[in-house]
Amino acid sequence: MVNGHKLWTTLAMDANMIFMLVRTQNTGKKQEGITFLLVPLETPGITVRPIVNLGMHDEFAEVFFDNVRVPVANVVGGENNGWTxxxxxxxxxxxxxxxxxxxxxxxxxxxxxxxxxxxxxxxxxxxxxxxxxxxxxxxxxxxxxxxxxxxxxxxxxxxxxxxxxxxxxxxxxxxxxxxxxxxxxxxxxxxxxxxxxxxxxxxxxxxxxxxxxxxxxxxxxxxxxxxxxxxxxx
Ligand SMILES: Cc1cc2nc3c(=O)[nH]c(=O)nc-3n(C[C@H](O)[C@H](O)[C@H](O)COP(=O)(O)OP(=O)(O)OC[C@H]3O[C@@H](n4cnc5c(N)ncnc54)[C@H](O)[C@@H]3O)c2cc1C
CATH class of the missing domain: 1.20.140.10 (Butyryl-CoA Dehydrogenase, subunit A, domain 3)
Structure with a gap:
Protein backbone atom coordinates (compact mmCIF):
# COMPACT_ATOMS: atom_id res chain seq x y z
CA MET A 1 0.00 0.00 0.00
CA VAL A 2 1.59 3.32 -1.06
CA ASN A 3 0.84 6.67 0.59
CA GLY A 4 2.52 9.98 -0.20
CA HIS A 5 2.72 13.11 -2.34
CA LYS A 6 5.07 13.91 -5.24
CA LEU A 7 5.56 17.49 -6.41
CA TRP A 8 6.77 18.68 -9.85
CA THR A 9 6.02 15.70 -12.06
CA THR A 10 6.42 17.10 -15.58
CA LEU A 11 3.56 16.28 -17.98
CA ALA A 12 1.94 13.80 -15.57
CA MET A 13 -1.45 14.79 -17.03
CA ASP A 14 -0.41 13.26 -20.38
CA ALA A 15 1.13 10.07 -18.99
CA ASN A 16 -0.48 6.69 -18.43
CA MET A 17 2.26 5.18 -16.24
CA ILE A 18 4.31 6.54 -13.35
CA PHE A 19 7.35 5.17 -11.58
CA MET A 20 7.78 5.58 -7.86
CA LEU A 21 10.70 5.18 -5.52
CA VAL A 22 9.12 4.02 -2.28
CA ARG A 23 10.61 3.32 1.14
CA THR A 24 10.20 -0.38 1.90
CA GLN A 25 12.75 -0.81 4.68
CA ASN A 26 13.79 1.44 7.54
CA THR A 27 16.94 -0.36 8.65
CA GLY A 28 20.44 -0.32 7.09
CA LYS A 29 21.79 2.31 4.74
CA LYS A 30 19.14 4.76 3.48
CA GLN A 31 19.75 3.81 -0.15
CA GLU A 32 19.14 0.12 0.54
CA GLY A 33 15.52 0.39 1.63
CA ILE A 34 14.04 1.84 -1.56
CA THR A 35 11.94 -0.08 -4.10
CA PHE A 36 11.17 0.96 -7.70
CA LEU A 37 7.49 0.53 -8.72
CA LEU A 38 5.99 1.03 -12.18
CA VAL A 39 2.27 1.73 -11.90
CA PRO A 40 -0.64 2.70 -14.22
CA LEU A 41 -1.80 6.23 -13.36
CA GLU A 42 -5.42 5.07 -13.44
CA THR A 43 -4.81 2.89 -10.34
CA PRO A 44 -7.37 3.76 -7.63
CA GLY A 45 -5.95 6.19 -5.04
CA ILE A 46 -3.75 8.18 -7.49
CA THR A 47 -4.74 11.82 -8.12
CA VAL A 48 -2.91 14.12 -10.58
CA ARG A 49 -3.34 17.87 -10.01
CA PRO A 50 -1.84 20.25 -12.65
CA ILE A 51 0.35 23.20 -11.55
CA VAL A 52 0.31 26.39 -13.64
CA ASN A 53 3.83 27.85 -14.10
CA LEU A 54 4.95 31.48 -14.58
CA GLY A 55 4.47 31.07 -18.34
CA MET A 56 0.81 30.18 -17.63
CA HIS A 57 1.30 26.59 -18.87
CA ASP A 58 0.14 23.60 -16.84
CA GLU A 59 3.28 21.72 -17.76
CA PHE A 60 3.78 20.25 -14.28
CA ALA A 61 1.67 18.41 -11.82
CA GLU A 62 1.63 17.18 -8.27
CA VAL A 63 0.59 13.60 -7.68
CA PHE A 64 -1.12 12.25 -4.56
CA PHE A 65 -1.04 8.59 -3.52
CA ASP A 66 -3.72 7.50 -1.04
CA ASN A 67 -3.70 3.83 -0.06
CA VAL A 68 -2.58 2.78 -3.54
CA ARG A 69 -2.39 -1.02 -3.88
CA VAL A 70 0.45 -2.14 -6.14
CA PRO A 71 0.83 -5.79 -7.27
CA VAL A 72 4.24 -7.41 -6.61
CA ALA A 73 4.52 -7.91 -10.40
CA ASN A 74 4.97 -4.11 -10.71
CA VAL A 75 8.21 -4.13 -8.71
CA VAL A 76 11.14 -3.40 -11.07
CA GLY A 77 14.54 -4.92 -10.24
CA GLY A 78 13.58 -6.55 -6.92
CA GLU A 79 12.54 -5.27 -3.51
CA ASN A 80 14.89 -2.77 -1.84
CA ASN A 81 16.98 -2.52 -5.02
CA GLY A 82 15.36 0.67 -6.33
CA TRP A 83 18.34 2.96 -5.78
CA THR A 84 20.45 1.04 -8.33
C1 LIG B 1 10.39 22.76 -13.47
C2 LIG B 1 10.63 21.49 -12.70
C3 LIG B 1 10.27 20.27 -13.27
C4 LIG B 1 10.48 19.09 -12.56
N1 LIG B 1 10.09 17.89 -13.12
C5 LIG B 1 10.22 16.74 -12.40
C6 LIG B 1 9.74 15.49 -12.90
O1 LIG B 1 9.21 15.40 -14.01
N2 LIG B 1 9.89 14.39 -12.14
C7 LIG B 1 10.46 14.44 -10.93
O2 LIG B 1 10.58 13.40 -10.27
N3 LIG B 1 10.91 15.60 -10.40
C8 LIG B 1 10.80 16.75 -11.11
N4 LIG B 1 11.24 17.94 -10.58
C9 LIG B 1 11.81 17.93 -9.22
C10 LIG B 1 13.32 18.15 -9.25
O3 LIG B 1 13.98 16.97 -9.63
C11 LIG B 1 13.72 18.62 -7.84
O4 LIG B 1 13.10 19.86 -7.59
C12 LIG B 1 15.25 18.78 -7.76
O5 LIG B 1 15.90 17.53 -7.85
C13 LIG B 1 15.69 19.45 -6.45
O6 LIG B 1 15.19 18.75 -5.37
P1 LIG B 1 14.29 19.48 -4.28
O7 LIG B 1 13.22 20.29 -4.95
O8 LIG B 1 13.89 18.43 -3.29
O9 LIG B 1 15.27 20.53 -3.60
P2 LIG B 1 16.25 20.26 -2.39
O10 LIG B 1 17.02 18.99 -2.61
O11 LIG B 1 15.47 20.40 -1.14
O12 LIG B 1 17.25 21.46 -2.55
C14 LIG B 1 16.94 22.78 -2.11
C15 LIG B 1 18.19 23.62 -2.25
O13 LIG B 1 19.22 23.09 -1.39
C16 LIG B 1 20.38 22.73 -2.15
N5 LIG B 1 20.93 21.48 -1.64
C17 LIG B 1 20.25 20.34 -1.29
N6 LIG B 1 21.10 19.38 -0.88
C18 LIG B 1 22.35 19.92 -0.99
C19 LIG B 1 23.65 19.40 -0.72
N7 LIG B 1 23.84 18.17 -0.25
N8 LIG B 1 24.71 20.22 -0.96
C20 LIG B 1 24.53 21.49 -1.45
N9 LIG B 1 23.31 22.02 -1.71
C21 LIG B 1 22.25 21.25 -1.48
C22 LIG B 1 19.89 22.55 -3.58
O14 LIG B 1 20.91 22.78 -4.51
C23 LIG B 1 18.80 23.61 -3.66
O15 LIG B 1 19.37 24.89 -3.92
C24 LIG B 1 11.06 19.14 -11.27
C25 LIG B 1 11.42 20.38 -10.71
C26 LIG B 1 11.21 21.54 -11.41
C27 LIG B 1 11.61 22.86 -10.78
Missing amino acids: IAKALLGHERIFIGSPKFATLAMYRLKALAEAVGLFADPNFVARYAALKLDVEDLGAAYRRFVAVLKRGGHIGAEVSLLKIWNTETQQRITDLMLDAAGENAGVWGSVATADGVARPAGEFIGSRPTTIYGGSNEVQRNILAKAVLGLPG
Missing part, protein backbone atom coordinates in the same frame (compact mmCIF):
# COMPACT_ATOMS: atom_id res chain seq x y z
CA ILE A 85 17.69 1.41 -10.93
CA ALA A 86 17.17 5.06 -10.04
CA LYS A 87 20.88 5.87 -10.51
CA ALA A 88 20.87 4.32 -14.00
CA LEU A 89 17.70 6.25 -14.85
CA LEU A 90 19.19 9.53 -13.58
CA GLY A 91 22.31 8.96 -15.69
CA HIS A 92 20.11 8.77 -18.77
CA GLU A 93 18.16 11.84 -17.66
CA ARG A 94 21.43 13.81 -17.37
CA ILE A 95 22.42 12.81 -20.89
CA PHE A 96 19.05 14.13 -22.05
CA ILE A 97 19.27 17.37 -20.04
CA GLY A 98 22.93 17.73 -21.09
CA SER A 99 22.12 17.70 -24.79
CA PRO A 100 23.47 20.78 -26.59
CA LYS A 101 20.23 21.05 -28.58
CA PHE A 102 18.67 23.26 -25.87
CA ALA A 103 21.57 25.73 -25.83
CA THR A 104 21.82 25.57 -29.63
CA LEU A 105 18.16 26.54 -29.98
CA ALA A 106 18.63 29.39 -27.50
CA MET A 107 21.64 30.63 -29.53
CA TYR A 108 19.55 30.52 -32.70
CA ARG A 109 16.89 32.65 -31.02
CA LEU A 110 19.50 35.06 -29.61
CA LYS A 111 21.00 35.44 -33.10
CA ALA A 112 17.58 36.18 -34.65
CA LEU A 113 16.88 38.80 -31.99
CA ALA A 114 20.34 40.39 -32.29
CA GLU A 115 20.01 40.59 -36.07
CA ALA A 116 16.59 42.21 -35.74
CA VAL A 117 17.91 44.96 -33.45
CA GLY A 118 21.26 45.42 -35.25
CA LEU A 119 23.48 44.23 -32.39
CA PHE A 120 26.07 42.50 -34.56
CA ALA A 121 27.50 45.98 -35.21
CA ASP A 122 28.30 46.24 -31.47
CA PRO A 123 31.77 44.74 -30.67
CA ASN A 124 30.86 44.25 -27.01
CA PHE A 125 27.83 42.17 -27.95
CA VAL A 126 29.79 40.23 -30.57
CA ALA A 127 32.46 39.31 -27.99
CA ARG A 128 29.83 37.99 -25.54
CA TYR A 129 28.00 36.17 -28.36
CA ALA A 130 31.22 34.54 -29.63
CA ALA A 131 32.19 33.34 -26.13
CA LEU A 132 28.77 31.71 -25.71
CA LYS A 133 28.94 30.17 -29.18
CA LEU A 134 32.30 28.57 -28.30
CA ASP A 135 30.87 27.27 -25.00
CA VAL A 136 28.03 25.61 -26.90
CA GLU A 137 30.49 24.09 -29.41
CA ASP A 138 32.61 22.73 -26.53
CA LEU A 139 29.49 21.32 -24.88
CA GLY A 140 28.61 19.56 -28.16
CA ALA A 141 32.08 17.99 -28.31
CA ALA A 142 31.82 16.73 -24.70
CA TYR A 143 28.29 15.45 -25.31
CA ARG A 144 29.39 13.47 -28.37
CA ARG A 145 32.06 11.71 -26.26
CA PHE A 146 29.41 10.53 -23.77
CA VAL A 147 27.05 9.45 -26.56
CA ALA A 148 29.87 7.48 -28.24
CA VAL A 149 30.31 5.46 -25.03
CA LEU A 150 26.58 4.66 -24.98
CA LYS A 151 26.62 3.76 -28.68
CA ARG A 152 29.39 1.24 -27.99
CA GLY A 153 27.13 -0.32 -25.33
CA GLY A 154 29.27 1.09 -22.50
CA HIS A 155 28.17 2.65 -19.23
CA ILE A 156 28.66 6.29 -18.39
CA GLY A 157 29.61 7.19 -14.87
CA ALA A 158 28.99 10.03 -12.47
CA GLU A 159 30.99 12.39 -14.70
CA VAL A 160 27.83 12.84 -16.84
CA SER A 161 26.82 15.44 -14.22
CA LEU A 162 29.21 17.85 -15.93
CA LEU A 163 26.95 17.91 -19.02
CA LYS A 164 23.94 18.83 -16.91
CA ILE A 165 25.80 21.72 -15.25
CA TRP A 166 27.40 22.95 -18.47
CA ASN A 167 24.25 22.91 -20.58
CA THR A 168 21.89 24.47 -18.04
CA GLU A 169 24.26 27.24 -16.96
CA THR A 170 25.13 28.05 -20.58
CA GLN A 171 21.41 28.26 -21.38
CA GLN A 172 20.97 30.72 -18.54
CA ARG A 173 23.86 32.88 -19.74
CA ILE A 174 22.44 32.88 -23.28
CA THR A 175 19.05 34.02 -22.03
CA ASP A 176 20.72 36.67 -19.81
CA LEU A 177 22.24 38.10 -22.99
CA MET A 178 18.88 37.76 -24.74
CA LEU A 179 17.34 40.08 -22.13
CA ASP A 180 20.17 42.60 -22.62
CA ALA A 181 19.71 42.36 -26.38
CA ALA A 182 15.96 42.97 -26.08
CA GLY A 183 16.62 46.38 -24.46
CA GLU A 184 13.36 48.13 -23.64
CA ASN A 185 11.44 45.03 -24.80
CA ALA A 186 13.07 42.84 -22.15
CA GLY A 187 10.00 42.96 -19.95
CA VAL A 188 7.51 42.38 -22.76
CA TRP A 189 5.56 39.20 -22.18
CA GLY A 190 5.25 37.85 -25.70
CA SER A 191 7.14 37.92 -28.97
CA VAL A 192 9.59 40.61 -30.03
CA ALA A 193 9.65 41.11 -33.81
CA THR A 194 12.53 39.36 -35.56
CA ALA A 195 12.99 38.14 -39.12
CA ASP A 196 11.02 34.96 -38.29
CA GLY A 197 9.14 36.30 -35.26
CA VAL A 198 10.35 33.67 -32.78
CA ALA A 199 12.08 35.74 -30.06
CA ARG A 200 10.39 35.74 -26.65
CA PRO A 201 13.23 37.08 -24.47
CA ALA A 202 11.31 37.26 -21.17
CA GLY A 203 9.80 33.82 -21.71
CA GLU A 204 13.21 32.34 -22.62
CA PHE A 205 14.81 33.94 -19.57
CA ILE A 206 12.17 32.65 -17.16
CA GLY A 207 12.02 29.25 -18.88
CA SER A 208 15.75 28.69 -18.37
CA ARG A 209 15.74 29.46 -14.61
CA PRO A 210 14.49 26.08 -13.32
CA THR A 211 16.93 24.15 -15.54
CA THR A 212 19.58 24.32 -12.81
CA ILE A 213 17.08 22.84 -10.34
CA TYR A 214 15.35 19.99 -12.17
CA GLY A 215 17.06 16.71 -12.87
CA GLY A 216 18.91 17.20 -9.56
CA SER A 217 20.08 20.70 -8.60
CA ASN A 218 23.47 21.86 -9.91
CA GLU A 219 24.80 22.16 -6.37
CA VAL A 220 24.07 18.47 -5.87
CA GLN A 221 25.64 17.67 -9.30
CA ARG A 222 28.80 19.48 -8.16
CA ASN A 223 28.84 17.39 -4.98
CA ILE A 224 28.58 14.23 -7.12
CA LEU A 225 31.53 15.35 -9.28
CA ALA A 226 33.56 16.29 -6.20
CA LYS A 227 33.00 12.98 -4.44
CA ALA A 228 32.57 10.36 -7.18
CA VAL A 229 34.89 11.79 -9.86
CA LEU A 230 37.51 13.87 -8.03
CA GLY A 231 37.50 11.70 -4.88
CA LEU A 232 37.28 14.69 -2.55
CA PRO A 233 36.09 14.04 1.00
CA GLY A 234 32.28 14.26 1.52
Whole structure:
Protein backbone atom coordinates (compact mmCIF):
# COMPACT_ATOMS: atom_id res chain seq x y z
CA MET A 1 0.00 0.00 0.00
CA VAL A 2 1.59 3.32 -1.06
CA ASN A 3 0.84 6.67 0.59
CA GLY A 4 2.52 9.98 -0.20
CA HIS A 5 2.72 13.11 -2.34
CA LYS A 6 5.07 13.91 -5.24
CA LEU A 7 5.56 17.49 -6.41
CA TRP A 8 6.77 18.68 -9.85
CA THR A 9 6.02 15.70 -12.06
CA THR A 10 6.42 17.10 -15.58
CA LEU A 11 3.56 16.28 -17.98
CA ALA A 12 1.94 13.80 -15.57
CA MET A 13 -1.45 14.79 -17.03
CA ASP A 14 -0.41 13.26 -20.38
CA ALA A 15 1.13 10.07 -18.99
CA ASN A 16 -0.48 6.69 -18.43
CA MET A 17 2.26 5.18 -16.24
CA ILE A 18 4.31 6.54 -13.35
CA PHE A 19 7.35 5.17 -11.58
CA MET A 20 7.78 5.58 -7.86
CA LEU A 21 10.70 5.18 -5.52
CA VAL A 22 9.12 4.02 -2.28
CA ARG A 23 10.61 3.32 1.14
CA THR A 24 10.20 -0.38 1.90
CA GLN A 25 12.75 -0.81 4.68
CA ASN A 26 13.79 1.44 7.54
CA THR A 27 16.94 -0.36 8.65
CA GLY A 28 20.44 -0.32 7.09
CA LYS A 29 21.79 2.31 4.74
CA LYS A 30 19.14 4.76 3.48
CA GLN A 31 19.75 3.81 -0.15
CA GLU A 32 19.14 0.12 0.54
CA GLY A 33 15.52 0.39 1.63
CA ILE A 34 14.04 1.84 -1.56
CA THR A 35 11.94 -0.08 -4.10
CA PHE A 36 11.17 0.96 -7.70
CA LEU A 37 7.49 0.53 -8.72
CA LEU A 38 5.99 1.03 -12.18
CA VAL A 39 2.27 1.73 -11.90
CA PRO A 40 -0.64 2.70 -14.22
CA LEU A 41 -1.80 6.23 -13.36
CA GLU A 42 -5.42 5.07 -13.44
CA THR A 43 -4.81 2.89 -10.34
CA PRO A 44 -7.37 3.76 -7.63
CA GLY A 45 -5.95 6.19 -5.04
CA ILE A 46 -3.75 8.18 -7.49
CA THR A 47 -4.74 11.82 -8.12
CA VAL A 48 -2.91 14.12 -10.58
CA ARG A 49 -3.34 17.87 -10.01
CA PRO A 50 -1.84 20.25 -12.65
CA ILE A 51 0.35 23.20 -11.55
CA VAL A 52 0.31 26.39 -13.64
CA ASN A 53 3.83 27.85 -14.10
CA LEU A 54 4.95 31.48 -14.58
CA GLY A 55 4.47 31.07 -18.34
CA MET A 56 0.81 30.18 -17.63
CA HIS A 57 1.30 26.59 -18.87
CA ASP A 58 0.14 23.60 -16.84
CA GLU A 59 3.28 21.72 -17.76
CA PHE A 60 3.78 20.25 -14.28
CA ALA A 61 1.67 18.41 -11.82
CA GLU A 62 1.63 17.18 -8.27
CA VAL A 63 0.59 13.60 -7.68
CA PHE A 64 -1.12 12.25 -4.56
CA PHE A 65 -1.04 8.59 -3.52
CA ASP A 66 -3.72 7.50 -1.04
CA ASN A 67 -3.70 3.83 -0.06
CA VAL A 68 -2.58 2.78 -3.54
CA ARG A 69 -2.39 -1.02 -3.88
CA VAL A 70 0.45 -2.14 -6.14
CA PRO A 71 0.83 -5.79 -7.27
CA VAL A 72 4.24 -7.41 -6.61
CA ALA A 73 4.52 -7.91 -10.40
CA ASN A 74 4.97 -4.11 -10.71
CA VAL A 75 8.21 -4.13 -8.71
CA VAL A 76 11.14 -3.40 -11.07
CA GLY A 77 14.54 -4.92 -10.24
CA GLY A 78 13.58 -6.55 -6.92
CA GLU A 79 12.54 -5.27 -3.51
CA ASN A 80 14.89 -2.77 -1.84
CA ASN A 81 16.98 -2.52 -5.02
CA GLY A 82 15.36 0.67 -6.33
CA TRP A 83 18.34 2.96 -5.78
CA THR A 84 20.45 1.04 -8.33
CA ILE A 85 17.69 1.41 -10.93
CA ALA A 86 17.17 5.06 -10.04
CA LYS A 87 20.88 5.87 -10.51
CA ALA A 88 20.87 4.32 -14.00
CA LEU A 89 17.70 6.25 -14.85
CA LEU A 90 19.19 9.53 -13.58
CA GLY A 91 22.31 8.96 -15.69
CA HIS A 92 20.11 8.77 -18.77
CA GLU A 93 18.16 11.84 -17.66
CA ARG A 94 21.43 13.81 -17.37
CA ILE A 95 22.42 12.81 -20.89
CA PHE A 96 19.05 14.13 -22.05
CA ILE A 97 19.27 17.37 -20.04
CA GLY A 98 22.93 17.73 -21.09
CA SER A 99 22.12 17.70 -24.79
CA PRO A 100 23.47 20.78 -26.59
CA LYS A 101 20.23 21.05 -28.58
CA PHE A 102 18.67 23.26 -25.87
CA ALA A 103 21.57 25.73 -25.83
CA THR A 104 21.82 25.57 -29.63
CA LEU A 105 18.16 26.54 -29.98
CA ALA A 106 18.63 29.39 -27.50
CA MET A 107 21.64 30.63 -29.53
CA TYR A 108 19.55 30.52 -32.70
CA ARG A 109 16.89 32.65 -31.02
CA LEU A 110 19.50 35.06 -29.61
CA LYS A 111 21.00 35.44 -33.10
CA ALA A 112 17.58 36.18 -34.65
CA LEU A 113 16.88 38.80 -31.99
CA ALA A 114 20.34 40.39 -32.29
CA GLU A 115 20.01 40.59 -36.07
CA ALA A 116 16.59 42.21 -35.74
CA VAL A 117 17.91 44.96 -33.45
CA GLY A 118 21.26 45.42 -35.25
CA LEU A 119 23.48 44.23 -32.39
CA PHE A 120 26.07 42.50 -34.56
CA ALA A 121 27.50 45.98 -35.21
CA ASP A 122 28.30 46.24 -31.47
CA PRO A 123 31.77 44.74 -30.67
CA ASN A 124 30.86 44.25 -27.01
CA PHE A 125 27.83 42.17 -27.95
CA VAL A 126 29.79 40.23 -30.57
CA ALA A 127 32.46 39.31 -27.99
CA ARG A 128 29.83 37.99 -25.54
CA TYR A 129 28.00 36.17 -28.36
CA ALA A 130 31.22 34.54 -29.63
CA ALA A 131 32.19 33.34 -26.13
CA LEU A 132 28.77 31.71 -25.71
CA LYS A 133 28.94 30.17 -29.18
CA LEU A 134 32.30 28.57 -28.30
CA ASP A 135 30.87 27.27 -25.00
CA VAL A 136 28.03 25.61 -26.90
CA GLU A 137 30.49 24.09 -29.41
CA ASP A 138 32.61 22.73 -26.53
CA LEU A 139 29.49 21.32 -24.88
CA GLY A 140 28.61 19.56 -28.16
CA ALA A 141 32.08 17.99 -28.31
CA ALA A 142 31.82 16.73 -24.70
CA TYR A 143 28.29 15.45 -25.31
CA ARG A 144 29.39 13.47 -28.37
CA ARG A 145 32.06 11.71 -26.26
CA PHE A 146 29.41 10.53 -23.77
CA VAL A 147 27.05 9.45 -26.56
CA ALA A 148 29.87 7.48 -28.24
CA VAL A 149 30.31 5.46 -25.03
CA LEU A 150 26.58 4.66 -24.98
CA LYS A 151 26.62 3.76 -28.68
CA ARG A 152 29.39 1.24 -27.99
CA GLY A 153 27.13 -0.32 -25.33
CA GLY A 154 29.27 1.09 -22.50
CA HIS A 155 28.17 2.65 -19.23
CA ILE A 156 28.66 6.29 -18.39
CA GLY A 157 29.61 7.19 -14.87
CA ALA A 158 28.99 10.03 -12.47
CA GLU A 159 30.99 12.39 -14.70
CA VAL A 160 27.83 12.84 -16.84
CA SER A 161 26.82 15.44 -14.22
CA LEU A 162 29.21 17.85 -15.93
CA LEU A 163 26.95 17.91 -19.02
CA LYS A 164 23.94 18.83 -16.91
CA ILE A 165 25.80 21.72 -15.25
CA TRP A 166 27.40 22.95 -18.47
CA ASN A 167 24.25 22.91 -20.58
CA THR A 168 21.89 24.47 -18.04
CA GLU A 169 24.26 27.24 -16.96
CA THR A 170 25.13 28.05 -20.58
CA GLN A 171 21.41 28.26 -21.38
CA GLN A 172 20.97 30.72 -18.54
CA ARG A 173 23.86 32.88 -19.74
CA ILE A 174 22.44 32.88 -23.28
CA THR A 175 19.05 34.02 -22.03
CA ASP A 176 20.72 36.67 -19.81
CA LEU A 177 22.24 38.10 -22.99
CA MET A 178 18.88 37.76 -24.74
CA LEU A 179 17.34 40.08 -22.13
CA ASP A 180 20.17 42.60 -22.62
CA ALA A 181 19.71 42.36 -26.38
CA ALA A 182 15.96 42.97 -26.08
CA GLY A 183 16.62 46.38 -24.46
CA GLU A 184 13.36 48.13 -23.64
CA ASN A 185 11.44 45.03 -24.80
CA ALA A 186 13.07 42.84 -22.15
CA GLY A 187 10.00 42.96 -19.95
CA VAL A 188 7.51 42.38 -22.76
CA TRP A 189 5.56 39.20 -22.18
CA GLY A 190 5.25 37.85 -25.70
CA SER A 191 7.14 37.92 -28.97
CA VAL A 192 9.59 40.61 -30.03
CA ALA A 193 9.65 41.11 -33.81
CA THR A 194 12.53 39.36 -35.56
CA ALA A 195 12.99 38.14 -39.12
CA ASP A 196 11.02 34.96 -38.29
CA GLY A 197 9.14 36.30 -35.26
CA VAL A 198 10.35 33.67 -32.78
CA ALA A 199 12.08 35.74 -30.06
CA ARG A 200 10.39 35.74 -26.65
CA PRO A 201 13.23 37.08 -24.47
CA ALA A 202 11.31 37.26 -21.17
CA GLY A 203 9.80 33.82 -21.71
CA GLU A 204 13.21 32.34 -22.62
CA PHE A 205 14.81 33.94 -19.57
CA ILE A 206 12.17 32.65 -17.16
CA GLY A 207 12.02 29.25 -18.88
CA SER A 208 15.75 28.69 -18.37
CA ARG A 209 15.74 29.46 -14.61
CA PRO A 210 14.49 26.08 -13.32
CA THR A 211 16.93 24.15 -15.54
CA THR A 212 19.58 24.32 -12.81
CA ILE A 213 17.08 22.84 -10.34
CA TYR A 214 15.35 19.99 -12.17
CA GLY A 215 17.06 16.71 -12.87
CA GLY A 216 18.91 17.20 -9.56
CA SER A 217 20.08 20.70 -8.60
CA ASN A 218 23.47 21.86 -9.91
CA GLU A 219 24.80 22.16 -6.37
CA VAL A 220 24.07 18.47 -5.87
CA GLN A 221 25.64 17.67 -9.30
CA ARG A 222 28.80 19.48 -8.16
CA ASN A 223 28.84 17.39 -4.98
CA ILE A 224 28.58 14.23 -7.12
CA LEU A 225 31.53 15.35 -9.28
CA ALA A 226 33.56 16.29 -6.20
CA LYS A 227 33.00 12.98 -4.44
CA ALA A 228 32.57 10.36 -7.18
CA VAL A 229 34.89 11.79 -9.86
CA LEU A 230 37.51 13.87 -8.03
CA GLY A 231 37.50 11.70 -4.88
CA LEU A 232 37.28 14.69 -2.55
CA PRO A 233 36.09 14.04 1.00
CA GLY A 234 32.28 14.26 1.52
C1 LIG B 1 10.39 22.76 -13.47
C2 LIG B 1 10.63 21.49 -12.70
C3 LIG B 1 10.27 20.27 -13.27
C4 LIG B 1 10.48 19.09 -12.56
N1 LIG B 1 10.09 17.89 -13.12
C5 LIG B 1 10.22 16.74 -12.40
C6 LIG B 1 9.74 15.49 -12.90
O1 LIG B 1 9.21 15.40 -14.01
N2 LIG B 1 9.89 14.39 -12.14
C7 LIG B 1 10.46 14.44 -10.93
O2 LIG B 1 10.58 13.40 -10.27
N3 LIG B 1 10.91 15.60 -10.40
C8 LIG B 1 10.80 16.75 -11.11
N4 LIG B 1 11.24 17.94 -10.58
C9 LIG B 1 11.81 17.93 -9.22
C10 LIG B 1 13.32 18.15 -9.25
O3 LIG B 1 13.98 16.97 -9.63
C11 LIG B 1 13.72 18.62 -7.84
O4 LIG B 1 13.10 19.86 -7.59
C12 LIG B 1 15.25 18.78 -7.76
O5 LIG B 1 15.90 17.53 -7.85
C13 LIG B 1 15.69 19.45 -6.45
O6 LIG B 1 15.19 18.75 -5.37
P1 LIG B 1 14.29 19.48 -4.28
O7 LIG B 1 13.22 20.29 -4.95
O8 LIG B 1 13.89 18.43 -3.29
O9 LIG B 1 15.27 20.53 -3.60
P2 LIG B 1 16.25 20.26 -2.39
O10 LIG B 1 17.02 18.99 -2.61
O11 LIG B 1 15.47 20.40 -1.14
O12 LIG B 1 17.25 21.46 -2.55
C14 LIG B 1 16.94 22.78 -2.11
C15 LIG B 1 18.19 23.62 -2.25
O13 LIG B 1 19.22 23.09 -1.39
C16 LIG B 1 20.38 22.73 -2.15
N5 LIG B 1 20.93 21.48 -1.64
C17 LIG B 1 20.25 20.34 -1.29
N6 LIG B 1 21.10 19.38 -0.88
C18 LIG B 1 22.35 19.92 -0.99
C19 LIG B 1 23.65 19.40 -0.72
N7 LIG B 1 23.84 18.17 -0.25
N8 LIG B 1 24.71 20.22 -0.96
C20 LIG B 1 24.53 21.49 -1.45
N9 LIG B 1 23.31 22.02 -1.71
C21 LIG B 1 22.25 21.25 -1.48
C22 LIG B 1 19.89 22.55 -3.58
O14 LIG B 1 20.91 22.78 -4.51
C23 LIG B 1 18.80 23.61 -3.66
O15 LIG B 1 19.37 24.89 -3.92
C24 LIG B 1 11.06 19.14 -11.27
C25 LIG B 1 11.42 20.38 -10.71
C26 LIG B 1 11.21 21.54 -11.41
C27 LIG B 1 11.61 22.86 -10.78
